[in-house]
Amino acid sequence: AQSVSQHNHHVILSEAASLELGCNYSYGGTVNLFWYVQYPGQHLQLLLKYFSGDPLVKGIKGFEAEFIKSKFSFNLRKPSVQWSDTAEYFCAVNALYNQGGKLIFGQGTELSVKP
Amino acid sequence: EPEVTQTPSHQVTQMGQEVILRCVPISNHLYFYWYRQILGQKVEFLVSFYNNEISEKSEIFDDQFSVERPDGSNFTLKIRSTKLEDSAMYFCASSAGTVSNQPQHFGDGTRLSIL
Numbered sequence: 001a002q003s004v005s006q007h008n009h010h011v012i013l014s015e016a017a018s019l020e021l022g023c024n025y026s027y028g029g030t031v032n033l034f035w036y037v038q039y040p041g042q043h044l045q046l047l048l049k050y051f052s053g054d055p056l057v058k059g060i061k062g063f064e065a066e067f068i069k070s071k072f073s074f075n076l077r078k079p080s081v082q083w084s085d086t087a088e089y090f091c092a093v094n095a096l097y098n099q100g101g102k103l104i105f106g107q108g109t110e111l112s113v114k115p
Numbered sequence: 116e117p118e119v120t121q122t123p124s125h126q127v128t129q130m131g132q133e134v135i136l137r138c139v140p141i142s143n144h145l146y147f148y149w150y151r152q153i154l155g156q157k158v159e160f161l162v163s164f165y166n167n168e169i170s171e172k173s174e175i176f177d178d179q180f181s182v183e184r185p186d187g188s189n190f191t192l193k194i195r196s197t198k199l200e201d202s203a204m205y206f207c208a209s210s211a212g213t214v215s216n217q218p219q220h221f222g223d224g225t226r227l228s229i230l
Contacts, residue, residue, distance in 0.1 A: 034218060043119070044158075044206065044221035090158060094213075101146055101213030102171055105158040 002027040004093050006106035013081050014114050021076040021109050023091030030096040033074040034103065035065055039087045047089070050074065061085070083115045117141045121207050121222035128197055129230055136192045136225045140209030147190045148208040148219060149182065151175075158206065164190065194227075202229045 007022035025031065035047040048059025055067040065076045074091060091106040120139045128134045140147050149161040163170040164182055181193045190209075194201055204226050208219040 036221075043223040044208075046218050046220075049218055092158075101210065101219070102148070102160040102163055102173075103150075103158075103219060104160065105150075107157045 002093060002095055002104045004091055004104050004106040006089075006091055006109050008109045009107070010110045010112070012112045012114065015083055016080045017113075019076070019078040019081045019085070019111070021089055021091075021111070023074045023076065023106055024072050025074070025091075025093045025104075026072065027093065027095055032094040032096065033065070033067060034092040034094070035059065035063070035074075035076050036090045036092060037087045038090065038108075044090065047076070081111070081113050083113045085111060086113045087111060117220075119207055119209055119220050119222035121205075121225050123225060124223065125226045125228070127228045127230060130199055131196055134194050134197055134227065136194075136205050136207075136227070138190045138192070138207030138209075138222055139188050140190055140207070141220055142188070144209035144211050144220075146170075146210045146213055146219075147182075147184070148210075149192045150206045150208065150221075151203040152206065152224075153200075153203040161192070161205075197227075197229045199229050202227060 004025045033050040036044045037047045038044050047063050048057050050057045050067045058064045063078050065074055067074050089109045092103040094103050122137045147164040150158050152158045160173050162172045162176045179195050183191050204224045206224045207222045210219045211217040
């Protein structure tokens, strides 16, 4: 069965620190990969997505993620975080064979950025 | 930007009662989804819906659950005879398709509390 693991449950950083959130998935076939963010009191919003092509994808708000197929990983990065990045971050996978389009989510990583 | 809207934001129901959670997907979207998140756990897929029928459902989505698109705008999740373990945040999502460049857009969620 497909699964997604996010290594960090809670990350605390100071402003301007660099961020890397880990995400690994288990599925041998072709996948689409996503990072969603949920700011306090708001809905899940798409940060970025990978479908094919360049494994380094850039999203909104200065976030990027790198797909490393050999490691089944899709880690999220940001060179310099801001207080406004405080939120919960979810990695998600959709297997291309899956015609229904369901997303498999990781457990989420709570990011707290100290001003 | 168009949004997925969910009502109510919080629903409190006695165990054994029926509850209907409502969603208005983005107007030109064709695929609809329900997910849930039990407190402290992952966001879990429940069901996907396309062309007035269920495309896929998870093992969670048993006979207690049903979905309906009663008119051109609403997408509902009904839970018959609710149980304590149904307490969770329920998210509706919609997408224009299931292919890679058509990601899912999520609503704010309905917090369901079963007493």
